Amino acid sequence: MSDQNKTPHTEEQLNPEVVAEEVAFANEAEQVEAAVEVDPIEALRAENAALKDRTLRTMAEMENLRRRTEKEVKDAKVYAIAGFARDMLVVNDNLGRAIDALPDEATQNDENLKALVEGVELVEREMLNHLEKHGVKRLSPEGEKFNPHFHQAMFEVPNTEVPNNTVMNVVQAGYVIGERVLRPAMVGISKGGPKIVPVTDKNAGPGSTLDKEA
Template structure:
């Protein structure tokens, strides 16, 4: 190995450095322009990559902010569903019912309205799918009902509501879907 050889470099990768006297001005200019264009291209690619990274990071931070409470929201939705079930299990208003029963019913209905309004202010929405077309992204078919009263693939009854957090599904609605009746023989 001679003194001028560097053991850490590959001779094939080293640029050939011709003396300036051997290159014409046009050739030197073309070489410098090519190097400039390559550096500009590399710089533009790096700028684009940084812009993509900034946008991706911003999106991830926003998603983390919007959906950090997803597990908590899922649990709270279960409480809202149970409160709704409790209210629907109460007997309907009747003449001559005890005043305390009416006040309890009114109180629980007020609590439920307030609770749902609080959830909505925090990005948790509910949707009653009854009468809408079945959407597998929002609904879970629990049963099918043969009927001529409703078009096929229409939600006839909702056992539970669909719940979303900032547009992302928390809990699908459990529904009964209409289907065309089988042909009678």
């Protein structure tokens, strides 16, 4: 057998359709590359869009930073005296205890002692007034629903006439400064009364409640 029969020509092995597709693909790639090279406007538009996006992101980050800084400065002003105010509350409590320790008869029969007590009461009121000017507020939760964020339950009072977990007594007043609790109010809460549960009636207004016997 001759060599001509053993090895066919390369051209005869190629598929004409495959060759045509490869040529078309190569031409298309060259056209795209040429279009990119000769069309700087599109390149500028793409660059401009990227710069615009980057600018908007930077502006948003700066705005968030400005807001955080403003809040931190505001909080620093409001809460700067928190430690001092907490210490002054202890002093105020001691003034109140000193007044409560004196029986009413003692002040009625002794004018000097009565004047002293009035002076201590004045100091107590003035101290609270000045603390209030700096954002410290007194909590008066008697009759309110117990709130663990602002109240500390010290004991329970059996009472079936008021809703369960109602503040019945205030052992020690609580105070807040801004949105923070300086000291929770120490309270006694009711037990055994009706529980407050959300209303399921679709005709009831928002926030309505129903009494449910415990």
